[in-house]
Amino acid sequence: MATISxxxxxxxxxxxxSARAGGGAARFGGDVDLVFQGAYSxxxxxxxxxxxLSGSTARMDFADGAYSQYTGVVFPNPNATVGTANATAxxxxxxxxxxxxxxxxxxxxxxxxxxLGTAQIALGASHYTSASVQxxxxxxxxxxNGATGNGGVTLRGTLDTDAAGxxxxxxxxxxxxxxxxxxxxxxxxxxxxxxxxxxGQGLASSALTGTMTGITSEYTDGSYLRVSGAAVAVTGSxxxxxxxxxxxxxxxxxxxxxxxxxxSVTSAWAIATGAGNDVVSLRGGAGALSLNAGAGxxxxxxxDAGHVVDGxxxxxxxxxxxxxxxxxVSTAAGTMTxxxxxxxxxxxxxxxxxxxxxxxxxxxxxxxxAGQAYRIYxxxxxxxxxxxxxxxxxxxMDKGTSLKSVALGxxxxxxxxxxxxxxxxxxxxxxxxxxxxxxRAGETGGVNFWVGVLDSKAVTPAEVLAGFSESAENQAAxxxxxxxxxxxxxxx
Numbered sequence: 001m002a003t004i005s006x007x008x009x010x011x012x013x014x015x016x017x018s019a020r021a022g023g024g025a026a027r028f029g030g031d032v033d034l035v036f037q038g039a040y041s042x043x044x045x046x047x048x049x050x051x052x053l054s055g056s057t058a059r060m061d062f063a064d065g066a067y068s069q070y071t072g073v074v075f076p077n078p079n080a081t082v083g084t085a086n087a088t089a090x091x092x093x094x095x096x097x098x099x100x101x102x103x104x105x106x107x108x109x110x111x112x113x114x115x116l117g118t119a120q121i122a123l124g125a126s127h128y129t130s131a132s133v134q135x136x137x138x139x140x141x142x143x144x145n146g147a148t149g150n151g152g153v154t155l156r157g158t159l160d161t162d163a164a165g166x167x168x169x170x171x172x173x174x175x176x177x178x179x180x181x182x183x184x185x186x187x188x189x190x191x192x193x194x195x196x197x198x199x200g201q202g203l204a205s206s207a208l209t210g211t212m213t214g215i216t217s218e219y220t221d222g223s224y225l226r227v228s229g230a231a232v233a234v235t236g237s238x239x240x241x242x243x244x245x246x247x248x249x250x251x252x253x254x255x256x257x258x259x260x261x262x263x264s265v266t267s268a269w270a271i272a273t274g275a276g277n278d279v280v281s282l283r284g285g286a287g288a289l290s291l292n293a294g295a296g297x298x299x300x301x302x303x304d305a306g307h308v309v310d311g312x313x314x315x316x317x318x319x320x321x322x323x324x325x326x327x328x329v330s331t332a333a334g335t336m337t338x339x340x341x342x343x344x345x346x347x348x349x350x351x352x353x354x355x356x357x358x359x360x361x362x363x364x365x366x367x368x369x370a371g372q373a374y375r376i377y378x379x380x381x382x383x384x385x386x387x388x389x390x391x392x393x394x395x396x397m398d399k400g401t402s403l404k405s406v407a408l409g410x411x412x413x414x415x416x417x418x419x420x421x422x423x424x425x426x427x428x429x430x431x432x433x434x435x436x437x438x439x440r441a442g443e444t445g446g447v448n449f450w451v452g453v454l455d456s457k458a459v460t461p462a463e464v465l466a467g468f469s470e471s472a473e474n475q476a477a478x479x480x481x482x483x484x485x486x487x488x489x490x491x492x
Contacts, residue, residue, distance in 0.1 A: 001253040001276070002229040004245065010262035012223040015147050015181060017266050020241075029208040029236025031153045031174050032192055033199050036167075038100050038133035040200020042066070042092050043122065051112065051119040058085070060121060066094045068121065070108060081112045084124060098135050104128040104159075128159040128169075134177065149180030157190070165197040167206070182219045186240060188212040188232075208236035215240065229253075242267075248274030248294045261285040273298070282307045287345055297398070300352075302338075306345035309352060315365055315398065317354035318347070324357040329485075336364070355485070360387065362485035369397045372470065374486050375478060376403060379469035380410035381419060382436035391489035403470070407462040426454040429461060437468040438477070 046068065049060040058070045072088030085108050092100040105127040112119045134152030137144040144150070157171035171190040177183050190210035198204035212232040217225040232250040244250070252274040259271060261284035268288050273280065275295040282289050287306040295313040302309070303321050320327060320338065328339050338355065339346035353365035363370030373393045377385035393406055410416055420432055430450045434442035453459050468474060
């Protein structure tokens with residue numbers, strides 16, 4: 001079961017679209033590449049520097065003000081001027097440009113000139129548990145983005161590198177930051193591999209495959225996009241944006257989805273929830289927000305208009321905020337249009353069987369559960385079902401109560417006794433079924449047949465009632481009554 005919550009302000013969406021227009025859609029594997037590109041760029045210009053040792057900290061200060069600082073340092077051979085040291089963390093800083101941080105079991109190859117007090121240090125084969133890069137541009141820098149601020153990427157999981165630059169491992173989260181705009185964290189299991197030197201030079205990209213289980217984007221103005229409980233297959237070339245929500249196969253289960261968009265949307269948001277009994281709310285989007293709910297008994301709340309909803313298979317309900325009298329409902333070629341009085345936009349519904357308003361509900365599944373409940377009610381008591389009672393029995397049948405069980409409940413009721421008598425004969429009961437259900441006298445053959453099966457106890461009175469109720473003759477007789485839907489009171 002996935003939970004999807006989106007609430008975007010007009011400002012956040014405009015900034016997001018502007019950033020996208022300037023830099024294109026972000027490739028998922030590109031976030032991984034940025035860390036290694038940053039590390040390679042720093043290493044190219046910063047190899048030899050003054051070395052300061054203080055306890056388990058080793059710091060290299062470069063002529064341009066940059067530094068590399070290792071912490072948790074252990075020298076296997078403290079007296080050797082050439083060798084490999086171990087460290088638990090590394091910070092690299094280039095003033096006005098970027099900061100990089102690495103943690104894990106780091107192996108650094110070094111050569112120390114004791115006379116000059118300088119050293120050359122380069123990372124060798126290591127085991128990383130986290131790695132990050134963040135830009136540090138001043139607001140006056142041409143590279144600084146005034147709308148989104150400085151950016152950064154953080155990788156968490158396990159990554160191993162070898163002496164030849166080979167890299168492989170499993171990441172559990174990838175976070176991207178634009179410090180004036182949004183922080184996004186993607187969780188899951190992501191297998192990553194590649195060559196860090198080639199990636200750093202821009203000659204190759206990291207290979208990434210895995211499953212995304214969740215994503216959280218928190219915007220500085222309070223907007224958000226949150227997905228949890230998902231199972232979305234991704235690769236390095238996947239684009240992590242709203243289009244992830246359009247593949248119903250990724251969201252099979254009883255999903256809970258709440259989408260709120262601003263009035264102006266420049267691209268379509270197509271939500272697909274796949275199989276399952278989904279609970280969905282759509283708001284905003286001015287005609288650009290749609291839903292394909294897939295199979296299942298889905299409930300879709302539509303507090304405003306302009307949405308296109310395909311309920312898919314099974315019994316689906318659309319919920320509206322106002323009273324029934326405030327909406328015009330029309331049906332053509334299997335598509336239902338619901339428009340609030342005076343509204344510029346309408347909701348377009350296909351494969352949606354129920355409409356729920358503030359004061360009543362209307363069922364259009366006249367061949368399904370609602371139709372059966374109406375017919376058995378009318379058949380048993382020879383009257384139009386009351387809205388509350390009909391709503392109760394629709395709810396029971398939606399939950400799996402059989403038509404036979406409902407008929408038995410009616411046959412056992414006080415109202416049925418009033419209609420048919422305390423102990424009617426089988427002949428009297430069958431004749432009253434003809435009159436009350438089909439509103440005509442029974443033909444001799446039909447009456448004899450039903451009396452015979454009752455006399456032989458092959459069927460019960462409740463089963464005969466259900467047979468009359470669902471007969472082709474009764475269904476045809478009630479087509480006109482149900483043509484504009486069946487009004488009932490929603491129960492539960």
